Amino acid sequence: MKISSFRVLGLLLCSAVLPSAPVFAQAPPGSSDVASLRAQALGDTVAWDIVEGITTEVGPRPAASPKEALAREWAVAELKSLGFANVRSEPYTMKAWVRGEERAQVVAPFEQPLVIATLGNSGSTGPKGLDAEVVLFSDLAALTAAPDGSLKGKIAYVTHTMKANQDGSGYGPYGQVRRAGPNIAAKKGASAILIRSIGTDSHRVAHTGVTTFEPGVTPIPAAALSIPDADNIERMAKRGKPLRVHLLLTPKILENQPSGNVIAEVPGSDPDAGIIVVAGHLDSWDQGTGAVDDGAGIAIVAAAAKRIMDAGQPRRTIRILWAGAEEVGGDGARAYFARHSSEKHVLAMESDFGADRVWRVNFALPESAKAVQERISAALAPLGIVVGHDKAGDGADIEPLIASGVSGIDLGQEGTRYFDLHHTPDDTLDKIDPAQLAQNVAAWVTVLAVAANAQEPLR
Structure with a gap:
């Protein structure tokens, strides 16, 4: 495994820790490793490549349609090419509404x-x-x-x-x-x-x-x-x-049509530390190309997870969930929970509010993770992100997990123009600013760098 420069620094600072241990588990709040990841992510192009690819090569992806099926094939190939582990499609059937x-x-x-x-x-x-x-x-x-x-x-x-x-x-x-x-x-x-x-x-x-x-x-x-x-x-x-x-x-309804979720993972070093789910939805409405809703979201979470993976193995497993059929009622979220609810999920996050800059963070963490919350808040501040006062856990694709007691963190994006584009033919790639998209990746990397390696329990 290639060891990055910030990992070497962490090992030198913490010589009592075995070299194979995750670097961020030992680093103090605001340490150079998290700051380095955050700074590097501001130049991210992986998220752009994902959202450009799916909007260009697949386009609109209505739930339980042939285009959503093509999107799942595209997604599996893309996530494998990025180096993620345990990449697979998890199918289910549902009613499909056709315009x-x-x-x-x-x-x-x-x-x-x-x-x-x-x-x-x-x-x-x-x-x-x-x-x-x-x-x-x-x-x-x-x-x-x-x-x-x-x-x-x-x-x-x-x-x-x-x-x-x-x-x-x-x-x-x-x-x-x-x-x-x-x-x-x-x-x-x-x-x-x-x-x-x-x-x-x-x-x-x-x-x-x-x-x-x-x-x-x-x-x-x-x-x-x-x-x-x-x-x-x-x-x-x-x-x-x-x-x-x-x-x-x-319009018409078709019974028993195929849909599905796509899953990928960054395996953690400690199975007992639990799973962090980072989610977005693969389907879209049929009018635009699903760039803002939610091509950007799936791109952001995958690009951030890849940066954590490339930095070295985290303590906790990070599981990417590109859910199907969110737009018509959250079928993918329910299917995921039915299949995986017995697993140890400790944190769930979702990106499904476009691609404009993150400006606020909200938390729903236990008292035992108060220090984690403080470290995340401090590390996000250089990105211009303030701490809000609402309870986290927003997002249809993580709703069943949050309802079951899983902790949540919400990275709130600037939404002033979101409902100019939402569910319209104007939801296309040209509406995404690459710099703001990269700022999202930087925010997500910052949160995951702290949360995935924290020694404190998150749930």
Whole structure:
């Protein structure tokens, strides 16, 4: 095994430790080995090569589709070429939602075409479409308050006031318009629903995303309008004349389709020290090429893990999880947990918020790891990363692990422009800044360099 210069320095400083021991286990907080890894990672190109490769050679990767299957093949080959151990695909089956045709047009009072995107799990209008009056609601609460049966034969339309912010926190409450709105409209008797896209841009592209219908509720056709088109129909409605839309959506569900997760590892020297999972998701929506969501995320975690691997064997095993089928409900996360829940996971982290710079770190560690938290915080400070006050554990691909009691660390990225791109045709490679992508890798390397080698228990 090649010994790097910072490892030699660590051995000289800690001559009582065997040469095969992980260097970072002995190094004091802020030591030159962690600083060296952090500085070197700011010039990282591996993450760029990964996200460039998957967007160029595979492109959009809808869950349980042939393109997601191609992405798994690509991923296994890529992770093996990077030198990771135990690289494999772990298959499962699921229902696959297929978009079909999507068209919409205002037919009265002012005939105009609309730019829409069908929502995942939407029902179908049938091949002829439907033509109906639109009933506007100012928010989800107004739709919820509508009397049962009052929307029979109508198309519901729901708007909202989501604004851009640094941490993306508006997505939780405003995203309910998409996640829950169609189910509520169906229960009110609506024939279909249109929503203002859950986004913060002003481009004429619509934001897709998954919606969920309760058992026993028949899915109705559901689509998002581009924000300029949403503004336009709201202006039309203010003219006081009935608003009618023709809507054509022809999605379908395919049963028992193959999906899967891709796993790779940096084996640790101490099996009893536990496993650190670093996750992102391999699937994407079908409109763009899945660069920001989540090609960047899988690239960041793999590039960081490779730098730790190349520096020498860590104490803890680092397991890369490139999960399948995140976008349609987290099937990959559940499949991973079902297969691996009996293993000793001590920490889980996820990158799934684009490629802009990391500005904040949050923790969910036990009191026994307080010193680890302090060392990580100090080592991240030179990257301009501050300590937040929220509890860590965010990310659909690690949600079952976190719910089971596994510790978490969140590296929060700048999110001001994320929802300009999220789930749209604009999610493409040109939106990624290589320097900010490398700063993410540097942040992840810093955390892993400390956490993977800490002597303190992490859980």
